Amino acid sequence: MNKKTWKTVGYFYREVCKEKPVYIVFLLFAILLMAILPFVNILFPRYIIDELLGQRRVEVLARLVVAMVILNWAIQGLITIFERENYKLDHWFEQYFDKKFVLRSMEMDFEHTENPEVLNQSNKARDGMGWYSGGLLGLSNCFKEIVASFITLLGVMVIIAGASPLLFIIALLSVAGGSYIVSKMNGLEIATFNKGPQINRAFWYIHDILGESRYGKDIRLYGAKRMLTRKGEESFRGLYHLFKELEDGKRKWGCLSAVIAMCEGIGIYLYLGYLAVIEKITIGQFTMLITSAIAFRTGLQNMITQLQELEKKTGFMGEYITFMEYKDAMVKGHRKVPDMSHPRIEFKNVSFCYPRTEQYVLKNIDLTIEPGEHLSVVGLNGAGKTTFIKLLCRMYDVTEGEILVNGVNIQEYEYDQYMKLLSVVFQDFKLFSMSIRDNLRMGNWEKEAEYLEVLCELSGIKEKVDSLPNGLDTLIFKYFDEEGIEPSGGEQQKIAIARAIYKDAPVVVLDEPTAALDPVAEYEIYKQFDRLVGGKTAVYISHRLSSCKFCDKIAVFAEHTLAEYGTHDELVKQPEGIYAEMFQAQAQYYV
Numbered sequence: 001m002n003k004k005t006w007k008t009v010g011y012f013y014r015e016v017c018k019e020k021p022v023y024i025v026f027l028l029f030a031i032l033l034m035a036i037l038p039f040v041n042i043l044f045p046r047y048i049i050d051e052l053l054g055q056r057r058v059e060v061l062a063r064l065v066v067a068m069v070i071l072n073w074a075i076q077g078l079i080t081i082f083e084r085e086n087y088k089l090d091h092w093f094e095q096y097f098d099k100k101f102v103l104r105s106m107e108m109d110f111e112h113t114e115n116p117e118v119l120n121q122s123n124k125a126r127d128g129m130g131w132y133s134g135g136l137l138g139l140s141n142c143f144k145e146i147v148a149s150f151i152t153l154l155g156v157m158v159i160i161a162g163a164s165p166l167l168f169i170i171a172l173l174s175v176a177g178g179s180y181i182v183s184k185m186n187g188l189e190i191a192t193f194n195k196g197p198q199i200n201r202a203f204w205y206i207h208d209i210l211g212e213s214r215y216g217k218d219i220r221l222y223g224a225k226r227m228l229t230r231k232g233e234e235s236f237r238g239l240y241h242l243f244k245e246l247e248d249g250k251r252k253w254g255c256l257s258a259v260i261a262m263c264e265g266i267g268i269y270l271y272l273g274y275l276a277v278i279e280k281i282t283i284g285q286f287t288m289l290i291t292s293a294i295a296f297r298t299g300l301q302n303m304i305t306q307l308q309e310l311e312k313k314t315g316f317m318g319e320y321i322t323f324m325e326y327k328d329a330m331v332k333g334h335r336k337v338p339d340m341s342h343p344r345i346e347f348k349n350v351s352f353c354y355p356r357t358e359q360y361v362l363k364n365i366d367l368t369i370e371p372g373e374h375l376s377v378v379g380l381n382g383a384g385k386t387t388f389i390k391l392l393c394r395m396y397d398v399t400e401g402e403i404l405v406n407g408v409n410i411q412e413y414e415y416d417q418y419m420k421l422l423s424v425v426f427q428d429f430k431l432f433s434m435s436i437r438d439n440l441r442m443g444n445w446e447k448e449a450e451y452l453e454v455l456c457e458l459s460g461i462k463e464k465v466d467s468l469p470n471g472l473d474t475l476i477f478k479y480f481d482e483e484g485i486e487p488s489g490g491e492q493q494k495i496a497i498a499r500a501i502y503k504d505a506p507v508v509v510l511d512e513p514t515a516a517l518d519p520v521a522e523y524e525i526y527k528q529f530d531r532l533v534g535g536k537t538a539v540y541i542s543h544r545l546s547s548c549k550f551c552d553k554i555a556v557f558a559e560h561t562l563a564e565y566g567t568h569d570e571l572v573k574q575p576e577g578i579y580a581e582m583f584q585a586q587a588q589y590y591v
């Protein structure tokens with residue numbers, strides 16, 4: 001067994017001991033009983049047969065048969081009870097490890113979620129804990145077989161030792177052949193597992209697209225049917241070939257294994273039959289030795305197979321550990337965030353390039369957002385406006401410089417507490433296929449129900465909600481419920497704005513919040529802006545420069561840097577200014 005096997009076994013059983021130590025107790029009892037059971041069926045028949053061929057005492061025979069049946073029944077029954085208890089716990093652990101996996105996926109550095117290597121590893125982790133290994137149940141079954149086989153082997157060896165070393169040699173040769181075959185089969189499975197994730201991800205990507213109605217329009221309008229079908233077929237073919245290779249290989253080695261077992265059986269019967277014919281052993285001993293030789297062979301073969309299986313399974317399950325232990329690069333602060341209703345935000349000489357890229361997306365940004373100030377961020381596409389917000393939200397750490405909130409580098413703050421300072425609506429916000437109420441509350445039940453009503457009114461979705469028979473309890477999208485709604489882009493944006501306001505954080509960031517709104521709704525949002533964000537600090541990214549008018553300051557991003565900064569009145573007067581030019585360009589269509 002290699003180091004990875006030990007590490008994986010240690011990792012999982014440490015968790016078991018920590019969470020449900022009784023699991024180990026049941027496992028040990030089951031192992032002990034499994035080891036004892038074969039001896040009942042090896043020893044009793046010998047005495048029964050010898051009694052039948054010898055004195056034929058009915059009373060002795062009856063006692064032997066009853067004892068054998070009761071022992072078999074009792075041991076088997078106890079094994080079933082312990083296994084049933086462990087089976088229940090296995091399910092508990094299946095959920096436990098899955099929950100840890102899901103939590104890790106949600107808590108890991110955001111940049112990992114954009115890294116194909118991590119995404120492949122995540123797939124490997126999930127597959128590795130699934131049918132490839134059978135999870136903890138698979139691991140425990142391996143253990144049970146290994147330890148029980150080992151104990152049985154020791155006993156059987158004592159029985160056979162008195163008979164003949166030739167029996168050992170025949171069984172050992174057969175086991176050696178069998179083990180070689182198992183190692184070949186395991187190699188095939190490992191190769192399949194390693195090649196699987198890329199093909200799997202491509203295959204499921206196409207499936208997920210087809211399962212989401214929002215892709216339906218583009219698929220039809222752009223005639224994407226052929227392209228997607230082709231790509232789906234390609235990845236399906238890839239998967240088919242992968243598994244066909246595996247099954248063909250396993251079948252070939254399986255046939256060879258059957259031939260070896262058959263040769264061994266013939267060898268043992270011929271040899272022990274010869275000893276019985278020349279009366280070197282009794283018929284009872286013949287039966288016992290045949291059963292012992294078979295138990296020895298199957299025990300040893302089983303032990304070796306399960307050891308190889310353990311190595312293979314822990315290899316698969318080790319992928320889960322690799323995923324769980326992915327190093328987070330972002331600084332983890334531990335400073336408590338003080339109660340702050342009016343934070344002051346400072347970008348100090350901040351530069352940034354995205355992970356695995358070398359080009360700076362933001363360069364030397366110096367900017368202060370005063371408490372309660374409303375800042376409008378404008379600029380051409382790709383200038384770095386959203387990136388500026390992502391840095392404030394700690395989706396990435398800055399490459400150079402620092403961001404301070406109330407004089408403290410945001411990296412020093414405890415992450416979850418820091419997140420409570422921010423209510424953000426990104427351009428690519430996502431609503432969940434849950435009720436409107438759940439989408440607004442996001443598990444936060446502190447606010448009064450009436451507050452939701454007010455919010456719906458402010459963000460302009462009240463009319464829509466009131467028109468629905470189930471009101472706020474209507475499901476968004478139709479994934480789960482025919483009566484779910486498919487909100488328009490603008491309606492979705494209004495719900496997203498309401499969700500951000502519901503969070504009631506001291507800093508509100510809206511990235512293109514009105515892009516999908518009609519002019520009336522947009523006007524309403526502008527009009528309600530002060531009521532929506534109140535005296536909170538707010539950052540407002542928009543290409544519609546009319547929105548800048550109700551902001552205190554405007555930051556103009558160009559060529560990845562802060563090109564202009566000031567009030568609307570100041571910037572609009574700069575003759576060569578970018579802002580003045582953009583404002584004029586938009587304004588001319590309205591005169």
Ligand SMILES: Nc1ncnc2c1ncn2[C@@H]1O[C@H](COP(=O)(O)OP(=O)(O)OP(=O)(O)O)[C@@H](O)[C@H]1O
Nearest residue numbers: 114354357361379380381382383384385386387388
């Ligand atoms: N995850 C990422 N990895 C690498 N580069 C990225 C990533 N996200 C954005 N970029 C690049 O960073 C640059 C700035 O993008 P950003 O989204 O900040 O621009 P923006 O000013 O908000 O643009 P828009 O007005 O179009 O929304 C772009 O060139 C973009 O391609």
